[in-house]
Structure formats: structure tokens, C-alpha cells
Amino acid sequence: MSDLLERLRGRGWRMTAQRRVVAEVLDGEHVHLTADEVHARAVDKLPEISRATVYNTLGELVSLGEVLEVSTDRRAKRYDPNAHRPHQHLVCARCGAIRDVHPTGNPLSALPDSERFGFTISDVEVTYRGVCPNCAAA
Amino acid sequence: MSDLLERLRGRGWRMTAQRRVVAEVLDGEHVHLTADEVHARAVDKLPEISRATVYNTLGELVSLGEVLEVSTDRRAKRYDPNAHRPHQHLVCARCGAIRDVHPTGNPLSALPDSERFGFTISDVEVTYRGVCPNCAAA
DNA sequence: TCCTACGATAGACAATGTCTAAGTCAAGTA
DNA sequence: TACTTGACTTAGACATTGTCTATCGTAGGA
Structure with missing residues (x-):
């Protein structure tokens, strides 16, 4: 630190x-x-x-x-605090646990120009939701 | 309605x-x-x-x-209210305007197994941020 | 028309975040 | 080291968003 x-x-x-x-x-x-x-x-x-x-x-x-x-x-x-490496989040819907994850590819490219409505897009925020191994076992 | x-x-x-x-x-x-x-x-x-x-x-x-x-x-x-067609959101960082958008591909597939930490993933939430044409012109 | 259970209401309460006025102190200067 | 100053900290009031409770009202069936 x-x-x-x-x-x-x-x-x-x-x-x-x-x-x-x-x-x-x-x-x-x-x-x-x-x-x-x-x-x-x-x-x-x-x-x-x-x-x-x-x-x-x-x-x-x-x-x-x-x-x-x-x-x-x-x-x-x-x-x-993990601000210097771009990442997304994976959240457990039951217990709220959060993990940082690193997807493949650039998420920005998933949005075609025809769906951009003239916006200048600078950022995407992605949150995956699911159930973590602990909660699934319980 | x-x-x-x-x-x-x-x-x-x-x-x-x-x-x-x-x-x-x-x-x-x-x-x-x-x-x-x-x-x-x-x-x-x-x-x-x-x-x-x-x-x-x-x-x-x-x-x-x-x-x-x-x-x-x-x-x-x-x-x-647009709950019957899966979609994501595009938000203007200046004025807060929101549009529904429909990306290509399945956003879930962007996350490799190695980054899933054993989670059973059921959902992704994606928000694009940028500047809308109105705010860009102003 | 009458009954009754479900829905609506006002307002207290809770959680999260912001603002203000006054006091405190880190760091530059001599 | 001692002084100075403006940035930092503080307590607590306030604001916003949302939830809960006790009571009243009413939609829809008998």
C-alpha cells in the first residue's frame, strides 16, 4: 500500500x-x-x-x-482499489460475494454503430450475476 | 397499455x-x-x-x-417497462438520457470458464456510457 | 347489497449520502 | 524551531430514496 x-x-x-x-x-x-x-x-x-x-x-x-x-x-x-487494470465484476446473487474477472475481447465492440444513436461511447460497465460455489453447495 | x-x-x-x-x-x-x-x-x-x-x-x-x-x-x-425483449442500456454521462440498445452476440460468452471461479452464471448486466448527440453539440 | 380479504394510505422509520460552520494541523517559509 | 495559511477534519443537521406499520377503504364474489 x-x-x-x-x-x-x-x-x-x-x-x-x-x-x-x-x-x-x-x-x-x-x-x-x-x-x-x-x-x-x-x-x-x-x-x-x-x-x-x-x-x-x-x-x-x-x-x-x-x-x-x-x-x-x-x-x-x-x-x-483495483483501478489500474480494467476488469468486470462477478456477483453471487445469494451471498453478495464479488470477484474481479477479466473477459476476452473488447466489450465495447459488441455494440454495433446502428445501436449507438449518435452517442460517443467511452465506457462499458459489465456485471455478471450467478451463484458462487459456496452457496451452490449449501 | x-x-x-x-x-x-x-x-x-x-x-x-x-x-x-x-x-x-x-x-x-x-x-x-x-x-x-x-x-x-x-x-x-x-x-x-x-x-x-x-x-x-x-x-x-x-x-x-x-x-x-x-x-x-x-x-x-x-x-x-420493456421487459419482454432482452436489452442493455446506453447512458449519457452528462444529461443522464437512457436508450435501450440491442448488442450482437451473447454477452455471457465473453467470460471464459477460467474466469468464472466456479460460479453458475445466469445473467449479465451491461451499461454503456458516453455522451449523447445533444450534449456533444452543446 | 353485503362481506371480506386484499389493497391503499399517512407517516414514522431506516439506510445512505451530502453539506456546513467551526476547529485543527501539514507543510512551506524564515 | 516557530509561524502562517489554507487545506483537512469534525459533529451533526439535512436530503434522498426506500421500507414498514397500523388503519381505513374497496373490488369483486356470494
């Missing part, structure tokens, strides 16, 4: 204990926490951190392109 | 003024209203209809498979 902290510092980010803690919480593969979960884990490390700061910091990380927002369910947004 | 009302009546749906109004509001192509927008339009036709009834009725229509829930932004869910 010092990678991320270094990058942020290099971009002129003012380093505070709160920001460091939020960045540390968002470390790892297949991490997809809600803002509230991030807050809860941040509080473990820094009890006086406020909800507003977590929201602010997450918003800044998203603006900087260091973290992605994903909405796999209709409840809270989730934050995905 | 009498089609929808007929189908619903055929399924034993008890017909009330409120339900009829909600079904009428959800008529047409490229209709993607939030629950609140549905409520506002329903109130125009039937001033005493309550918010809870709109939510209940939308939920029932979704359960019956007559209407789809889509979440193209992170704000409110939107309701799409």
Missing part, C-alpha cells in the same frame, strides 16, 4: 492520518467495501475519524483514478 | 385505480422513470395516490416480470 501512498504524495496530496488509514483499508485484491465498511475499519485504526472524512477521501481517491466506484447491488456504492 | 392491463388481470391482479394509473405511466419505448417520477406522474392523474402504493405496485410489477429494475446511476432505481 505504500505504493498508493507514494503516488498520492507525488500528486501533491496532503498526507494526514485519516487519509493514510483510508488508503490502508483499501488494500488488496477483490476488495469491494462500502463506504460504511471502510469507515468501520478505519475507526478500528483511528477511532476519532468521522464519516464525512471517509466519504470525502473516497470521493477524492475516485477523482484521482486510484479507486473505482462499483454498484453491484442497489444498496451502497462499493469501492474497488 | 391495455395489453399490460389485460395481462395483469389475467394473472388475477386485483384491478384498482392506483394500479391502473401506475401501469399507464409506465407505457412506451425508452421509458426509464424513477419511483419518484412515476409517483409524480401518477399524482397528476390521481392526486391522492400515495408514495407507498407506488413503491408497492412497482415492486409487484417487477416480481411479475412485467417491468425491469435498472440502476444506471447511483441515485434511484429506474423502472423499464
